[in-house]
């Protein structure tokens with residue numbers, strides 16, 4: 001069985017946790033992705049959080 005890590009992406013503006021997905025293994029660096037935030041109503045940087 002592979003280790004599954006649930007990654008949460010939080011908006012860097014409002015800290016809303018908008019996106020969750022599963023990843024096979026931990027990576028060495030944190031993700032930062034531009035995504036649409038419904039709370040802000042615009043695209044913002046989303047950072048990986050725990």
Ligand SMILES: [Zn+2]
Nearest residue numbers: 011014037040
């Ligand atoms: Zn936001």
